[in-house]
Amino acid sequence: MRPYEKMSTMGAFGASFAAAGLGDLALYEGRFADAVKIFEQSAAAAVAANNPDVAAMKFAALAYAQLSRGQNAAAIAAADKALASSKALSVRFLSARILVEAGAVAKAQPIAASLSAELATEPQAYGKIIAGEIALKKKDLPQAIKILTEANAVVDTWVGHFDLGRAYLEGQAFAQADTEFDRCIKRRGEALLLVDEDPTYGYFPPAYYYLGRAREGLQTAGYKDVYGEYLKIRGKSTEDPLLPDVRRRAQ
Numbered sequence: 001m002r003p004y005e006k007m008s009t010m011g012a013f014g015a016s017f018a019a020a021g022l023g024d025l026a027l028y029e030g031r032f033a034d035a036v037k038i039f040e041q042s043a044a045a046a047v048a049a050n051n052p053d054v055a056a057m058k059f060a061a062l063a064y065a066q067l068s069r070g071q072n073a074a075a076i077a078a079a080d081k082a083l084a085s086s087k088a089l090s091v092r093f094l095s096a097r098i099l100v101e102a103g104a105v106a107k108a109q110p111i112a113a114s115l116s117a118e119l120a121t122e123p124q125a126y127g128k129i130i131a132g133e134i135a136l137k138k139k140d141l142p143q144a145i146k147i148l149t150e151a152n153a154v155v156d157t158w159v160g161h162f163d164l165g166r167a168y169l170e171g172q173a174f175a176q177a178d179t180e181f182d183r184c185i186k187r188r189g190e191a192l193l194l195v196d197e198d199p200t201y202g203y204f205p206p207a208y209y210y211l212g213r214a215r216e217g218l219q220t221a222g223y224k225d226v227y228g229e230y231l232k233i234r235g236k237s238t239e240d241p242l243l244p245d246v247r248r249r250a251q
Contacts, residue, residue: 019041024202026202056088092115096115145168206242
């Protein structure tokens with residue numbers, strides 16, 4: 001019996017942790033429909049067990065799975081459920097980030113403001129990251145770069161560098177984007193380390209796609225090899241919206 005399958009037989013906590021791991025593995029490999037099914041079932045189980053904090057994390061994971069396969073309306077609905085279930089820092093941050101990406105910026109703005117207003121530095125940093133993502137979504141690249149740079153100065157986070165890299169890439173500042181995404185690859189173990197007990201490595205593969213884009217822009221020798229790393233992870237996916245572009249660029 002595989003470790004996560006064995007863990008799923010070890011009571012409610014074991015089943016929840018196993019679902020998180022199996023769902024995250026599905027996300028990592030681009031099996032988004034499988035991830036959706038796993039997180040939906042796990043969230044329902046947590047709701048039935050009257051464990052709203054655990055349910056909220058499953059809804060946040062479900063929202064990211066839906067976002068990853070381009071189902072923005074479903075992603076927003078799952079993020080709303082996560083926020084209705086818990087006000088934990090990780091839930092607010094992950095849900096707000098998904099809301100921005102899915103186009104529900106108005107819902108994310110008050111979350112960014114409330115996090116930025118807290119006394120502790122960690123929520124302040126995450127509030128700035130969301131604000132930076134909002135600026136990026138609005139194509140205000142100078143503001144996005146400014147805010148995300150400030151966020152990383154408050155707390156140096158993997159996701160802060162990832163989003164700063166996206167802002168630089170959008171502005172065709174390829175050298176700066178390369179630096180940020182190369183840092184994300186080297187610090188892969190920190191990918192979304194914010195989430196306390198649940199693995200979140202499903203957020204990592206796009207770092208290869210964006211690093212490839214940056215190095216392609218720089219015409220760095222061997223840039224196609226970076227796209228090859230993405231294909232090693234998600235090349236068998238039938239659901240990944242990025243794959244057609246990755247394959248085209250890797251030729």
